[in-house]
Amino acid sequence: MNRRVAVLLVLIVAGLAVIAWPRLEVALVPSDDAQLTEALSRVPLAEPGAQGPDIVLIVLDTVRKDRVSPYADDAITPKLARWASDARVFDQARAVSSWTLPSHASMFTGRYPTEHGAHGDSLASGIDAHGLSPEVPVVAEVLSEAGWATVGIAANRGYLRAETGLARGFHAWLADSLRPHSLEVPYPEGERVTDLALAALSAPRERPMFLFVNYMDAHMPYIDRREYYADPADFPAVRAPFTQSYAATRATGVPLDPVVSTSWQQGYDATLRYLDDEVGRLLEALPELGIDENDLVIVTSDHGEAFGEHGTVEHGKDLYDESIAVPLFVRGPGFESGRDARLVDHTDLPRWMLDAAGLPHLPGMVEDEVQLAELHYTRHKHLADPVLRARYGRVLRAYVAEHRKAIASSTGDAEVFDLAVDPGETRDARAEAWAPPLVERLHERFEQLETGEGGEITHSAEDLEHLRSLGYVE
Numbered sequence: 325m326n327r328r329v330a331v332l333l334v335l336i337v338a339g340l341a342v343i344a345w346p347r348l349e350v351a352l353v354p355s356d357d358a359q360l361t362e363a364l365s366r367v368p369l370a371e372p373g374a375q376g377p378d379i380v381l382i383v384l385d386t387v388r389k390d391r392v393s394p395y396a397d398d399a400i401t402p403k404l405a406r407w408a409s410d411a412r413v414f415d416q417a418r419a420v421s422s423w424t425l426p427s428h429a430s431m432f433t434g435r436y437p438t439e440h441g442a443h444g445d446s447l448a449s450g451i452d453a454h455g456l457s458p459e460v461p462v463v464a465e466v467l468s469e470a471g472w473a474t475v476g477i478a479a480n481r482g483y484l485r486a487e488t489g490l491a492r493g494f495h496a497w498l499a500d501s502l503r504p505h506s507l508e509v510p511y512p513e514g515e516r517v518t519d520l521a522l523a524a525l526s527a528p529r530e531r532p533m534f535l536f537v538n539y540m541d542a543h544m545p546y547i548d549r550r551e552y553y554a555d556p557a558d559f560p561a562v563r564a565p566f567t568q569s570y571a572a573t574r575a576t577g578v579p580l581d582p583v584v585s586t587s588w589q590q591g592y593d594a595t596l597r598y599l600d601d602e603v604g605r606l607l608e609a610l611p612e613l614g615i616d617e618n619d620l621v622i623v624t625s626d627h628g629e630a631f632g633e634h635g636t637v638e639h640g641k642d643l644y645d646e647s648i649a650v651p652l653f654v655r656g657p658g659f660e661s662g663r664d665a666r667l668v669d670h671t672d673l674p675r676w677m678l679d680a681a682g683l684p685h686l687p688g689m690v691e692d693e694v695q696l697a698e699l700h701y702t703r704h705k706h707l708a709d710p711v712l713r714a715r716y717g718r719v720l721r722a723y724v725a726e727h728r729k730a731i732a733s734s735t736g737d738a739e740v741f742d743l744a745v746d747p748g749e750t751r752d753a754r755a756e757a758w759a760p761p762l763v764e765r766l767h768e769r770f771e772q773l774e775t776g777e778g779g780e781i782t783h784s785a786e787d788l789e790h791l792r793s794l795g796y797v798e
């Protein structure tokens with residue numbers, strides 16, 4: 325072989341290797357279906373378990389309450405509204421935080437973020453997150469020990485991967501390894517989440533199931549859903565990443581361009597219409613799968629999304645209602661259909677699940693009629709702690725009692741709102757006679773919380789890139 329031919333051969337082999345390498349990598353990752361099949365093989369489905377209801381908890385990540393029917397005037401989510409017409413619809417449900425990790429941990433533990441330990445600073449670096457304290461009991465653990473099959477399917481792999489501790493108690497947990505929609509959209513789309521959920525529920529079994537499902541479609545970056553626009557002509561030819569718009573807004577001090585904000589809201593609404601189709605497909609299939617009025621089905625969101633109100637966009641930045649008011653629909657024994665104006669939050673969910681299962685409550689679960697919410701880094705009790713302020717910037721704590729809400733900041737400021745007359749939280753009511761006692765009660769209530777210690781979550785370069793693409797890291 326002469327030298328020229330040898331070089332050519334080497335180049336051809338190298339070229340083939342380059343072409344084949346990515347395919348080889350993809351081939352090594354099992355498909356989502358194969359992963360589910362493998363995960364279900366670890367669930368003791370065939371063994372007789374408890375006698376009790378199936379429990380389905382569906383979390384629509386980043387879905388703000390006022391864009392969902394029946395809360396919204398326009399029927400943007402008609403399938404959800406139809407299902408909710410037979411559900412208890414909570415009008416005053418709030419998240420315990422405005423980002424994914426602490427909210428989900430409260431849904432699983434019945435405790436506030438300070439107590440369960442799964443929280444952190446989601447704004448400054450995106451890397452200072454802590455997982456669920458191993459000391460804190462979780463509902464999936466109790467259910468699995470009592471004979472339930474426990475399966476979790478989470479599209480939000482950024483903050484729901486097993487390392488956060490949220491997979492504890494689940495026989496099967498699919499999150500990190502699910503295939504993203506695309507390079508630009510790093511999460512699986514609703515259609516596949518619904519397919520996986522239906523496949524899990526369809527598996528023949530001799531015991532009730534606790535199924536947790538998380539959908540990410542309403543979280544930016546959005547998948548191109550131009551066919552779901554009210555007017556497809558509104559689909560923008562060029563879309564600057566939302567975070568870039570936000571960064572520019574902050575850098576220049578110029579408020580978010582209303583045209584940009586409207587454009588993103590249209591994109592958001594389109595994803596909600598798509599999500600309604602997919603969640604509707606899951607909800608409508610439940611009766612055929614034997615899940616009926618004797619079983620418990622909960623649909624909620626982990627937090628909302630801001631579009632320029634109070635000067636912010638996205639979530640995880642404040643505790644105003646566009647960020648923490650959430651939809652909450654429940655069908656099951658004890659949940660009569662109709663509207664319910666009681667103050668409920670994510671810490672109520674595990675209690676409802678355990679009541680439905682006939683199991684005792686978890687130790688340390690919250691049992692009161694006020695709402696607390698926390699942001700950001702909440703491992704310290706004292707908002708005025710100078711170390712806390714220097715290291716983590718601003719910590720916010722919100723307290724809602726009846727129709728009044730206080731938000732206290734580690735900067736020493738507090739804002740107070742009367743939600744009955746000012747649901748948009750635009751008129752600070754600090755001067756009202758009832759305001760100082762409300763702020764005082766906020767501080768007293770937070771002082772009562774026990775501090776939970778979650779382990780620090782480490783992020784690989786790939787994890788960081790993933791979080792960056794979701795807007796958590798700037």
Ligand SMILES: [Zn+2]
Binds near residue numbers: 385386424425480626
């Ligand atoms: Zn979330």
